Amino acid sequence: MTLAGVDRDVLGVDPSATMLDAARRRPGGGSVSWILGDSRDVPAEPRDLALMTGNVAQHIGDAAWQRTLRDLRSVLVPGGTVAFESRNPAARAWEAWTSDGRSTRVTAAGPLEEWSEATEIAPGVVRLVASNRFVDTDETLAYSEDLRFRGHDELVCDVGAAGFEAVEVFGDWQRGPLREDSPVMVVVASAVGD
Ligand SMILES: C[S@@+](CC[C@H](N)C(=O)[O-])C[C@H]1O[C@@H](n2cnc3c(N)ncnc32)[C@H](O)[C@@H]1O
Incomplete structure (x- = not known):
């Protein structure tokens, strides 16, 4: 599925030029505005939705994590949605990553x-x-x-501290229930108004 389309203003952000090149070549990539950088580089224009997909969250270390969530909150309209996936530490996926x-x-x-x-x-x-x-x-x-494999309670706490409410955690992007062995947690929350 692609969010890119003629009726949407879509911005894509990644600090890797190589990954941006790959993203540009994906379906709809030509209608997306691409930014080399991170959440600090997103222009301060009100947006309805902020998404982090493809296990981005695991790459953002603790020093930048809370700032990233606050940056996303600051570019969302009140009631706007943040949604991202984060690897479920309980599923211990790394144990299968062997030579x-x-x-x-x-x-x-x-x-x-x-x-x-x-x-x-x-x-x-x-x-x-x-x-x-x-x-x-x-x-x-x-x-x-x-x-970083952040736990459920840590994620809920972090998202709330960054100015979001109505935090929900699912086991997949279809809003299925979170189970002990769900590979990812999908967090969805609403930006609190000022
Ligand atoms: C597993 S790849 C997924 C790429 C893409 N989102 C996708 O779904 O195909 C993880 C990506 O996170 C990017 N990344 C790392 N730190 C980031 C940050 N602070 N903000 C945004 N993207 C970041 C990496 O450069 C990498 O492209």
């Missing part, structure tokens, strides 16, 4: 073998090491990132 799960795809630089390894280094903090091996040269590049 056994290798896959290979064809790239412009030849076949690329990819795998990840992950360790929970503190409650709700998962250190991911993602490795990429160029098969033709046997060169391996790896990067490491700490991902």
Whole structure:
């Protein structure tokens, strides 16, 4: 599904130029205004909906998380909606991210073998090491990132503290119930008026 359309003014934000290039090529990408940056770079024009999809929330560390939610609140009209997904720590998805799960795809630089390894280094903090091996040269590049798996109560508290009300948490984007093993929590809330 795409939100982009002739009757909507849609803005897309990502701090990665590579990801923005990929987003531009998606269906409807040509009718979206793309911004290289984060929530601080969203123009102060009233919006009806702020969405974070594709597991963005796990990449936003604690130092920036509360500010991000407040930034989104500040660009929403009163009663406007914030909706985002966040990985459910109870499902412990990282335990399946091991070097056994290798896959290979064809790239412009030849076949690329990819795998990840992950360790929970503190409650709700998962250190991911993602490795990429160029098969033709046997060169391996790896990067490491700490991902945040915030719990249900923490998310509800954070969203309320950022100026939202009527916070609901679902188990998927179809508003299904949150279960212990739901891979993600989908949080939906309304911006409080000034
Ligand atoms: C798993 S990708 C998902 C990309 C895209 N949202 C999608 O659904 O296909 C996570 C994205 O979050 C982006 N990201 C990381 N920190 C961010 C932030 N503070 N604000 C917005 N996006 C961020 C990354 O650059 C990356 O493109």
